[in-house]
Amino acid sequence: MLFNSSTFLLGFLPIVFAGFCAFSFSRLKGFAGLWLTVTSLLFYAWWRPAGLPILMVSAVANYLVAGQLIRRRNQPLLIAAILANLAALAYYKYAGFLTVTANEALGSNLIVPHIVLPLAISFFTFQQIAYLVDASDGEVEEHSFSNYCLFLTFFPHLIAGPITHHREMLSQFRDPDRFRPRLDLFAIGTTLFLIGLFKKVIVADGFATTVRPIFATAAGQGVQTVEAWTGALSYTLQIYFDFSGYSDMAIGLGLMFGISLPINFDSPLKARNIIEYWARWHMTLTRFLTAYIYNPMVVALTRRRALKGRPMPKRGKTTVGAFATLVALPTMITLFISGVWHGAGWQFVIFGLLHGSYLVIANGWRAWKAHRGIPDRSNNPIFIAGSVLTTFLAVVVGLVFFRSPDVTTAMSLLGSMIGLHGTTLPLPAGHLPGVPALAHALGANIGSIELVDSKSIARIVLFLIVVWALPNSNQWLGNYPTALGFVARQTATARFAPILRWKPRPAFGVALGAMSMVTILYAVSAAPSEFIYFHF
Secondary structure (H helix, E strand, O other), X not given: OOOOOXXXXXXXXXXXXXXXXXXXXXXXHHHHXXXXXXXXXXXXXXXXXXXXXXXXXXXXXXXXXXXXXXXXXXXXXXXXXXXXXXHHHHHHHHHHHHHXXXXXXXXXXXOOOOOOOOOOHHHHHHHHHHHHHHHHOOOOOOOOHHHHHHHHHOHHHHOOOOOOOHHHHXXXXXXXXXXXXXXXXXXXXXXXXXXXXXXXHHHHHHHHHHHHHHHHHHOXXXXXXHHHHHHHXXXXXXXXXXXXXXXXXXXXXXXXXXXXXXXXXXXXXXXXXXXXXXXXXXXXXXXXXXXXXXXXXXXXXXXXXXXXXXOOOEOOEOOHHHHHHHHHHHHXXXXXXXXXXXXXXXXXXXXXXXXXXXXXXXXXXXXXXXXXXXXXXXXXXXHHHHHXXXXXXXXXXXXXXXXXXXXXXXXXXXXXXOOOOOOEEEHXXXXXXXXXXXXXXXXXXXXXXXXXXXXXHHHHHHHHHHHHHOOOHHHXXXXXXXXXXXXXXXXXXXXXXXXXXXXXXXXXHHHHHXXXXXXXXXXXXXXXXXXXXXXX
8 A cells, every 4th residue: 555545545544543543542442552563454455465465474473583583592503594585585586597597697598586575574574683683682671462564564664664673662552641632743644744745756766757758769770869868867866765755754654652752864964975875865774784784794894804803993093904904895895785675686786896996995085084183074065065065966976876777777877878879969959159169079960859859958957956955854843843853953044044944834834735635636637656765
């Protein structure tokens, strides 16, 4: 079921919230959590009921194993449970890709299995692995099956995150003052949900109409430079507003039920470097990968290096060997895992390794500056703008692989972006002084462009201004509680324009109401499109 569908907006959500209120304000308040669990399972099964048994078997099996690990630490059992979770994920998500790869590499004729990917298997697998590890380490404070199921299946985050941690969720389920309908949280949550809905159905889906034909053409005959850049930039903004919209809607839905979900998206395109970008994009995935893959790897490698008596890194001083072993290697492995987590295909492998390389370069640059005593950050506006733009372009290149159906298409589009397939400037550019002569000198043409129009370019310019100049949704609502533990950064534009901070005033209510009416009417009248992260 999609958040932007009429079934969800006009049926599921009102019924589920009404039932939650009925239980919460009656003598049966203990059943409010059970009601949310059952309805969340219905939400999950709506698209494909056959996926529900997979989710339930996974939940029950991991709960039972966690119980054993809580009672007595058992390293072989923990390893076996983690491998079983990863094996299930590998079978459903990668069996087809691995079979095709084996056939191509070995010339074999293995039958490619037709496997329907269970919704959210990547998300609930990671959540349960974290629970198992923490259970083994003695960090699980509560082991209630009802709350465990609700933690795993709570519908606002079930399909595409955020990837929640058991400590931050179970403590809220136990809090009677929090886990109930509250007018203040309902108002904030509804506002955030409607903002997210607008981002999805009006903004992100608007960019999708430009992206689809350009990437489809690039997969065949190829496109020229302006079309390639329009497609790449449009997809960057499409996935930005699609994921930002989903994150807002998920957090907003959680607040309606008195639950704060962790922040998962915090204006990543404003990042000054790729390290900061990953700290602001899919933040809960970064948190999981750091806590359960990167950090344990660094600790193990550090101990091994210390036992061998090799030099250890110190602040402002490290050796090439120490940096390669303790920073570069764990980073590349972690981002490789991040890449294949996102999808089965060589394009996702390259996406992960590309971002791993970005991070290694960024960390190396940071280490070199520390060694030379150069401040890590500068407040010079020109430097900030250059850093943000450089990071943005690196992200755009990575997203070309992320969106392309295969590596060939990605390379074709990147080739077009640097002019290998010809350049045609739009007709209006020919009327600007000096442009025709410059185009002739560069070997470019001036004429009509089939896949790009002025509206597509204007949309890109408009929303790049929105992304870089305006506060994000959580910052706009920064005077009120939104995401779990989120502290809003004060933006420069908000200091000079009070309208960029939400307040419960009639003018804000009228504006939001008008936007919401248009958005909901559009959403229920059109066929809903999936969120991009539903595929992972």
